[in-house]
Amino acid sequence: MSLTPITVHHYLVLSTLLFAIGLFGVLFQRNIIIVLMSLELMLSGANLAFVTFSRTHANLQGQVMVFFSIAVAAAEAAVALSILIALFRARDSVNVDAASDLKG
Amino acid sequence: MEAVVFYGFGGLAVVAALLMVLARSPLNGVLWLVVCFVGIAGLFAALDAHFLAAVQVLVYAGAILVLFLFVIMLLNLRPGDLSRLTGFSLRGGGAWGFGVGVLGFAAVVTAVILGAHLDPVTGKGGVTTLVPRAMSAMEPLSGGAVEVAVPLFSTYLLPFEAVSLLLLAAIVGAVALTKKRLP
Numbered sequence: 638m639s640l641t642p643i644t645v646h647h648y649l650v651l652s653t654l655l656f657a658i659g660l661f662g663v664l665f666q667r668n669i670i671i672v673l674m675s676l677e678l679m680l681s682g683a684n685l686a687f688v689t690f691s692r693t694h695a696n697l698q699g700q701v702m703v704f705f706s707i708a709v710a711a712a713e714a715a716v717a718l719s720i721l722i723a724l725f726r727a728r729d730s731v732n733v734d735a736a737s738d739l740k741g
Numbered sequence: 742m743e744a745v746v747f748y749g750f751g752g753l754a755v756v757a758a759l760l761m762v763l764a765r766s767p768l769n770g771v772l773w774l775v776v777c778f779v780g781i782a783g784l785f786a787a788l789d790a791h792f793l794a795a796v797q798v799l800v801y802a803g804a805i806l807v808l809f810l811f812v813i814m815l816l817n818l819r820p821g822d823l824s825r826l827t828g829f830s831l832r833g834g835g836a837w838g839f840g841v842g843v844l845g846f847a848a849v850v851t852a853v854i855l856g857a858h859l860d861p862v863t864g865k866g867g868v869t870t871l872v873p874r875a876m877s878a879m880e881p882l883s884g885g886a887v888e889v890a891v892p893l894f895s896t897y898l899l900p901f902e903a904v905s906l907l908l909l910a911a912i913v914g915a916v917a918l919t920k921k922r923l924p
Binding site for chain 1: 743744759761762764771774777778781788790797800804816818839842846875877878882884888889896897900908910911912914915916918
């Protein structure tokens with residue numbers, strides 16, 4: 638089996654694919670928990686691109702940026718999940734359509 | 742060897758991501774996302790970001806997804822909730838977003854394919870001047886804990902402190918949002 642050598646393009650296509658799958662989940666899932674997980678997946682796709690360019694340029698700053706990205710993702714997950722709990726208490730549902738109006 | 746690692750971990754990540762997005766119940770979704778993040782951690786290790794690979798498993802697959810599991814447990818969803826969550830709705834703004842997402846992905850893939858066929862000397866024949874080189878031919882980079890800590894605690898000290906403040910704000914915000922109002 639002869640495989641072409643792995644280049645930066647392979648990693649970028651994979652990174653874009655993960656981002657696109659996450660975007661698909663954010664747009665089409667009705668379950669707000671899976672929407673939040675798809676957001677994490679989109680962040681991970683972007684992180685993969687950061688690490689890929691860090692490797693190709695032999696520069697560690699991309700990896701440092703991924704650190705910050707992971708920390709911000711953790712903060713985002715904590716706040717988003719607490720909003721989700723408040724929403725579930727108010728509407729008794731995890732369907733995003735239950736929160737389509739801002740009244741009350 | 743490098744190709745085996747890339748296609749193995751990359752395929753694992755993509756398949757697990759698809760299964761997560763299409764999951765019927767959020768519990769299955771979380772477990773597939775753990776598999777996906779382990780695949781991404783493997784790719785990080787293949788890119789010589791060894792410390793980030795460990796952080797990805799510990800913080801993402803460990804801490805953040807356990808938080809998701811706790812919330813799912815806390816919500817106490819009924820079976821009716823789970824079966825209602827299956828469908829996608831293609832109406833409204835979703836269809837536009839889907840079109841934009843597909844077009845954007847097609848644009849990147851086209852650019853990469855065209856860029857992969859350009860002449861390395863003249864730079865003609867593609868839409869990008871990026872010349873593909875095998876990752877194994879790149880100059881080496883060590884991403885251990887010591888190497889990453891040097892820029893993190895010198896050049897990026899101020900952003901590091903700002904992130905710690907952000908995490909504190911997130912903790913306080915999460916507690917304030919979820920605590921029950923006392924009468």
